Amino acid sequence: MPSSSAGIVTGLVTAALVTIGVLAHQASDGVPGDLGRTRATTSPAPGATKAPRDRRHPDALPAGSGTGERVVYSVDDDRVWLVGPGNGVRRTFGVSPGTVDPAPGVYTVTSRSNQVTGSDGVPIEHVVRFTGAEGVAVGFSAAVDGSTSKPDPDRRTGGIRESRADGDAMWEFATIGRQVVVVP
Structure with missing residues (x-):
């Protein structure tokens, strides 16, 4: 040739x-978040035992929750911190977890959806997925109707519900590849 x-x-x-x-x-x-399910790449630092770490300041960022820009999620306290450069907390807020919790560890945001229907049938927006557990996608979202009610305990759901305002903040902050640190 x-x-x-x-x-x-x-x-x-x-x-x-x-x-x-x-x-x-x-x-x-x-793609649904559980198909490309990520595993925790590392465990939280040894000091990250149980939040809140500071009883006088329950909104304080958990010690040992990593460094750099990241989302920190405490499973025990149902609280999220959006952490900017220099370990500065940009925002912290309470959440309503699904029935399936992610294991403590360090993850990255793997997919996002602007608007979908949640596994519980509720229309949701600003979905930020970072892992899967027990066959369901796990991530943050806000119900379009603003509800943050507790999920049906008989259904496996991985949605960690936020208010719409907190969901907007998460959507802006947690882009693909952003680190998510899950602490107990």
Whole structure:
């Protein structure tokens, strides 16, 4: 084959591979969170035992919850901290967990959806998924109607519900790849 034909074939193959990569990336945005389930990459620091760490300041960021910009979620306290540069807490708020809790550890945001229907049938917005547990996707979301009621204990749900205002803040802060630290 002449060298110009080989160059054309190489160019076509390269273009095809780039197109496949772009389509795969776009398709991954719509994949349920539990299909590409991530595992905790590390455990929280040894000092991260049970929140709140400071009884006089229950909203204080848990010691040993990592460094850098991140989301910190305390399973025991049903509380979230959005942590900016220099360990500065941008926002903290209470949440209503689903019936399935993520294991303590360090995760990353793997997918997001602007609006979907939750596993409990409730329309939700600003879904930020970071792992899966017991066959369900686990992530933060806000009910479109603003409700944060406790989930049906007979259903396995991984949605950690926030108010709509807190959901807006989470949506802006927790982009794909953002670290999520889960502490007990």
